Amino acid sequence: MSRIANLPIKLPNGVSVEQSDSEIKIKGPKGELQLTCPEAVIVTVEDGVVRVKATENAKNVALAGTIRALLGNHVHGVSEGFVRALELVGVGYRAQMQGAKLNLTLGYSHPIDFDIPEGVTVETPTPTEVVVKGTDRQKVGQVAANIRAFRPPEPYKGKGVKYKDERIVRKEAKKK
Template identity: 70%
Template sequence: MSRVAKRPLNLPAGVTLELTEQEITVKGPKGTIAMARPDAVEVSVDGNVVSVAAAADAANGALAGTVRSLLGNHVHGVSQGFERGLELVGVGYRAQAQGKVLNLNLGFSHPIAFEVPDGVTIDTPSQTEIVVKGHDCQQVGQVAANIRAFRPPEPYKGKGVKYKGERILRKEAKKK
């Protein structure tokens, strides 16, 4: 059995976990997340403690660990939320959030208007910083990756959209 699945998951105050035959629903102050319930994994709730175990056959230990990690992410998301920071590096690179649209100037001949999906909020503390927030870890990461994909950092000058704290491996320019 997976070592991850053996650890019990404690539910913080204000978070509830509901089990049905087909899905697992986690509700909290920041939102609600539902996931499909695999047949090969047994999930049980005892008060504020959730335990995950593989079904009778030992081949499902990895799946039990995966379900336990996903449930942990869901509980963290609906109670505290997730955020991912992006930085714009380059002369004239700017970002501005206006409601559900993120306007980006990334050195192209035209500005980019990125529609923010539901469940995610985008803040721009400065013109060169973007903060993506939400309750679903996968959705926050995917939105940040989509924004980064407009202009990924290039290896010579480091210009582009990068994650906060990301280290860009720099190349030396061609010599004469």
């Protein structure tokens, strides 16, 4: 069985956790996030430490581990935030912000306008870099995955939108 739920979550300075019934609100310098906790999981906050406990059912133990991981991600998000960096590889591939939209040129016959959802900020420090930032880990990862999905990297030349730390396994071209 998983023992993730047994690990306590230490709250950094400036982060507070409020609990009312099944709603848990986490406030920090970067923002505020909410989490709905099921009845099978008991969350306690004492002396700057959050503890998660499950009732005796095996499914509830797994659920407690999930809730503990989500709470840990929320605490990290409101204190430090999450960042995903993307890189555009290819001739003529570029990105630029235009208001609340990300304008991408990825080798198609038309430019792509991507609407940025609330709670996420997108920056383009250079025309071939896109940086996605936010407090909610799931939202940041989903926005980065949506941008990458417009032109995933291909294995022959490595062209496309890739994560900054992603390694593209290259294939050899067909021989005559």
